[in-house]
């Protein structure tokens with residue numbers, strides 16, 4: 563079974579600020595750093611660092627070479643990541659004194675994914691393989707349809723939540739990773755267990771992992787199984803990519819045959835390590851750090 567992550571690659575421009583800028587406010591930053599990021603790339607790196615064999619498909623511009631290098635360094639197969647003339651996607655990220663962030667995305671090359679490119683990538687995958695998707699590339703609806711009809715297991719992290727998701731057939735998704743905001747946007751419910759109930763009734767065959775930041779995470783299974791995992795407490799430096807780390811580690815644990823309960827515990831530890839470090843992709847730990 564092969565794992566394909568078809569997703570974004572971003573250059574993250576991270577500004578350290580006292581507080582997140584208010585509307586109309588001009589704010590001086592304490593400094594700026596540039597990190598590799600993008601929900602897609604972060605999740606591929608997390609999968610690879612957690613020991614999974616993963617292929618990353620996506621598009622970058624001419625100035626995005628460091629993103630390919632970061633993926634390769636982590637052990638990600640980048641044969642389906644191509645360079646085009648459109649600028650690389652980027653994110654402008656404010657990180658405040660508490661490590662909380664605010665992110666503005668510029669899609670760039672990520673939004674140049676075409677049906678033709680998706681077809682060429684998917685030709686390399688078979689029934690029983692697994693595809694992981696987020697909502698930072700174009701043609702998401704097409705990729706979900708095509709992967710599902712090819713018998714590929716579809717895992718979706720519908721983030722960021724926006725109108726592009728309306729065109730996606732969520733009934734074709736086998737596993738969801740959502741935070742409480744995405745959970746609310748998909749179900750209209752705010753309470754974690756009610757969100758899981760709503761998922762169970764809307765998508766009865768799907769598994770759902772609901773992450774709640776400092777309040778832990780829930781797993782909801784298709785047969786009504788519920789598992790809660792507390793958050794691992796650490797000093798927060800930068801929360802960027804915590805969810806991506808969680809996603810990559812949970813999936814990698816699942817691929818190793820680890821139970822969903824243990825997978826939640828491992829993913830929670832990995833996310834805690836990520837929030838204790840700066841940046842997106844560079845903050846993701848390797849498997850041995852978590853096992854120790």
Ligand code: RIB
Pocket residue numbers: 570572573574598599600601602604652653665698802803804805806842843
């Ligand atoms: O999930 C964190 C990521 O969101 C950042 O790396 C940024 O690029 C945005 O995609």
